[in-house]
Amino acid sequence: MQETKEISALFNLLDDPDQEVFSTVSDRIVDYGRGIIPNLENLWENTLSEEVQERIEMLIHKLHYNDLTKDFTDWKSNPYHDLLFGSLxxxxxxxxxxxxxxxxxxxERIRRNVWLELNSFLTSLEQANVISSIVYNYYNLKGVEMGYNNPDDFFIHKVIESKKGNALSNGVLYLLLCELLDINVKAINIPKQFILAYFHNDYDQYEGSINPQHKIHFYIDAISGQIFSHKDIESYFKRISVPITPFYFQPMSHKRIIQLQLEELAKCFENPKFQYKYDELMALSKLLDE
Structure with missing residues (x-):
């Protein structure tokens, strides 16, 4: 963006100690939109004051966040709620x-490797074993416990780069592959877990009279690709003393999965220094819920 006299004047006020002045200046800068980011980056490179650099960084972050809020609003408005785009x-x-x-x-490379090993004669269990073999053995995807010290464990591109993710991010990768391969695997609402279920091909999640549990072949642990039986899941419910209801076996919507990603990612920033990130991520989750 061409640097006008107004922009130069605003930049000169970024070091003003008066918080009210800075607030007014920052609001005006943000009003310019993302086009002003290169100007801010250039100013950062030519500024010696760490305090001003931090203010510039927060302005750039706010500009990106405003754009992201618009993108999430558009994603929410699209009836399809593409899972890959939401994860990105x-x-x-x-x-x-x-x-x-x-x-x-x-x-696409992973999808093709799986597709080459599939055929129409395989049972649902054999199909799941092919996917798990390619993803966890050949591709060497590793699972880590759900922790909140490393935000990268939640990001789909970092999972693909590092071949390491938690149940949620690995699960999203698994779901994306199944969608591309037209395999009826969905995330379900098991308490305190992110578990995938392989549904019968004739299951209609909008048919309210059907108990979804009766339409599930088996379950998949996204951390490792391990297969769980109905008995395994029922034992888990007994262990946590939660009565089984059909709700827990209903497929999660893409919107709910993305909300869950945002909410779990927010927990990485539950400290005073990054409280604003926690608040922003929870605001994005709430935006999808409205």
Whole structure:
């Protein structure tokens, strides 16, 4: 963006100690939109004051966040709620300049490797075993416990780069592959877990009279690809003393999965220094819920 006299004047006020003045200046800068980011980056490189650099960084972050809020609003308004695009938006919170092409290319490479091993004569269990063999053995995807010390464990592009993720991010990768391969695997609402279920092909989730549990072949642990039986899941419910109801076996919507990603990612920033990130991520989740 061409630097006008007004922009130069605003930049000169970024070091003003009066918080009210700075608030007014920052609001005016943000009003310019993302086009002013290169100007801010250039100013950062030519500024010696760490305090001013921090203010510039927060302004750039706010500009990116405003754009991301608009992108999530558009995603929410689209009736399809594409899971891959939603996951990339989550990653763009921390990596606003994320290049999506490498993610799409690598996802397609994995899909093709799985597709080459599939055929119409395989049972649902054999299909799941093919996917798990390619993803966890050949591709060497590793699972880590759900922790909140490393935000990268939640981002789809970082999972693909590092071949390491938690149950949620690995599960999203598994779901994306199943969608591309037209395999009826969905995430379900098991308490305190992110578990995938392989549904019968004739299951209609909008048919309210059917108990979805009766339409599930088996369950998949996204951390490792391990298969769970109905008995395994029923034992888990007994262990946590929760009565089984059909709700827990209903497929999660893509919107709910993305909300869950945002909510779990927010827990990485539950400390005073990054409280604003926690608040922003929870605001994005709430935006999808409205």
């Amino acid at each position: 938006l989550v990653a763009k919170y921390q990596y606003p300049d994320l290049a999506t092409a490498p993610v799409l290319q690598e996802l």
